[in-house]
Amino acid sequence: MNVDSLALLANVLGFIGAALMLASYMMKGMMPLRIAALCACVFLVGYGALKHALPTLLLYGLLVPINIKKTLAMRKMVKAIERARDDAPVSQWLLPHMHRRTVKAGEILWRRGDEAKEMLYLESGSLRLVEYDEILIEGALVGEIGLFAHDHCRTLTLAAASDCVLYGMTGEEMALLYYENPKLGFHVMRLVVGRLISDVSKARAAMQTN
Known part of the structure; x- marks a missing residue:
């Protein structure tokens, strides 16, 4: 890919990541919020890598595993509630x-x-x-x-x-x-x-x- 194509791809990834991050702040459900935030971080990592923006790359690179952990924990919590019997204490x-x-x-x-x-x-x-x-x-x-x-x-x-x-x-x-x-x-x-x-x-x- 030439320089112009890489720049275009970086901008597309950046805009998608920014849109997903903004959407995560507007969501009411915790699970959709976590998934949107995780996807946003992945796109912004791609943006940081293509733009050679080290602070952006490091920040969202660290946030990816954090969001994965929180998303899995939330999913586990919801599944545990759904499995509980209706007549359980x-x-x-x-x-x-x-x-x-x-x-x-x-x-x-x-x-x-x-x-x-x-x-x-x-x-x-x-x-x-x-x-x-x-x-x-x-x-x-x-x-x-x-x-x-x-x-x-x-x-x-x-x-x-x-x-x-x-x-x-x-x-x-x-x-x-x-x-x-x-x-x-x-x-x-x-x-x-x-x-x-x-x-x-x-x-x-x-x-x-x-």
């Missing part, structure tokens, strides 16, 4: 996408009035809802209502009654999961409604006792 849907951590007995996880930033799944140990003096045991999912409340405010203080192994998920991570697979939203809403019904029952029981 919500924790089974969420656990593969949550982050594990440990806490010591007596540690305060959040206080009443704090901003709700995450929901927790209790794998082992026990937690205590301080104001109710209620103990939560293994398998409990807690903190999800605060993520959906209009003020994102904690209504109760949560403390570790013993050493615990927890799995957490932030509100942003939950939103991404829901956005990518709306079926998850039904199961989360089922959980929230069940929790609200339980809280109403407790409130009625307390009023009858008083």
Whole structure:
């Protein structure tokens, strides 16, 4: 190929890459976004190579494997949600996408009035809802209502009654999961409604006792 043909090809690759990159910022679905960003990087690597633009070549060359990794991770996450049974516990849907951590007995996880930033799944140990003096045991999912409340405010203080192994998920991570697979939203809403019904029952029981 002569110089003019190479220059034309470089410009075509550059324009296609730029268009795909712009399109990725306008997409709503995470999977299409990742695929568009990956394709954009490939075209822009070609542009950088033909134009001998080393900074462009290095930047998008590094972004290609990063985008491949993120695209594969997103695909794995979506497939895991789709494979989950409809009647499975919500924790089974969420656990593969949550982050594990440990806490010591007596540690305060959040206080009443704090901003709700995450929901927790209790794998082992026990937690205590301080104001109710209620103990939560293994398998409990807690903190999800605060993520959906209009003020994102904690209504109760949560403390570790013993050493615990927890799995957490932030509100942003939950939103991404829901956005990518709306079926998850039904199961989360089922959980929230069940929790609200339980809280109403407790409130009625307390009023009858008083």
